Amino acid sequence: MDISDEDDTYPFAGYKKVLAGIYEAIRLGQGKRVLDIGFGTGVLAGMLYKNGYEITGIDFSERMIQIAQEKMPSARLIHHDFSKGLPAELADSKYDAIICTYAIHHLDDAAKTKFLKELQTHLNIAGKIYIGDVAFCTREELNACRESCGDEWDGDEFYIVAEEVSREIVGVQFEKVSYCAGILSLDGAVSIGKE
Ligand SMILES: C[S@@+](CC[C@H](N)C(=O)[O-])C[C@H]1O[C@@H](n2cnc3c(N)ncnc32)[C@H](O)[C@@H]1O
Numbered sequence: 775m776d777i778s779d780e781d782d783t784y785p786f787a788g789y790k791k792v793l794a795g796i797y798e799a800i801r802l803g804q805g806k807r808v809l810d811i812g813f814g815t816g817v818l819a820g821m822l823y824k825n826g827y828e829i830t831g832i833d834f835s836e837r838m839i840q841i842a843q844e845k846m847p848s849a850r851l852i853h854h855d856f857s858k859g860l861p862a863e864l865a866d867s868k869y870d871a872i873i874c875t876y877a878i879h880h881l882d883d884a885a886k887t888k889f890l891k892e893l894q895t896h897l898n899i900a901g902k903i904y905i906g907d908v909a910f911c912t913r914e915e916l917n918a919c920r921e922s923c924g925d926e927w928d929g930d931e932f933y934i935v936a937e938e939v940s941r942e943i944v945g946v947q948f949e950k951v952s953y954c955a956g957i958l959s960l961d962g963a964v965s966i967g968k969e
Pocket residue numbers: 811812813814815816817818832833834835838854855856857874875876877880
């Protein structure tokens with residue numbers, strides 16, 4: 775990740791800026807309850823944890839849970855595959871921020887839309903979802919990046935095209951961070967009056 779980010783190459787060009795941008799947006803927002811989807815080693819969640827945020831996370835890797843739990847002893851880390859939606863034990867929980875960095879590209883576009891809509895129902899008033907990943911404003915930008923990457927392009931991953939997500943979900947904003955990365959922010963279903 776670090777090498778690809780430092781060399782400004784796909785897929786991780788902009789990785790640190792994406793995480794820093796989400797961290798800053800959460801810091802400027804309200805509330806301390808954060809849900810991290812696919813937290814990995816807990817790079818971003820760990821920064822938030824150190825600064826007093828209450829972290830819940832889901833990941834399907836036992837190894838990642840072990841590493842992240844050492845970093846965040848009081849965090850609630852749940853072993854779960856998010857392709858099945860949120861785990862039952864989180865059915866009634868709400869968060870001030872829901873974050874997902876470099877993980878949601880494992881879901882195809884239809885599954886991503888369904889999952890994002892589910893996440894919207896788990897936000898507190900004024901809460902936000904922040905998705906940081908390989909992402910593009912338009913399909914044309916994605917195609918141009920794919921062509922320039924050649925064999926490096928991972929055809930098994932489904933990257934966000936913000937313009938297309940906006941057609942499916944209300945309350946979406948997109949901030950481009952590098953030529954292949956960006957932050958998609960979504961408001962909650964309650965605040966925009968839609969389920
Ligand atoms: C590339 S890592 C990113 C980790 C971290 N969010 C970051 O930005 O550094 C992707 C993480 O998502 C997790 N993951 C991928 N697909 C998943 C799924 N369907 N359910 C749960 N976790 C998943 C992996 O186990 C891994 O920890």
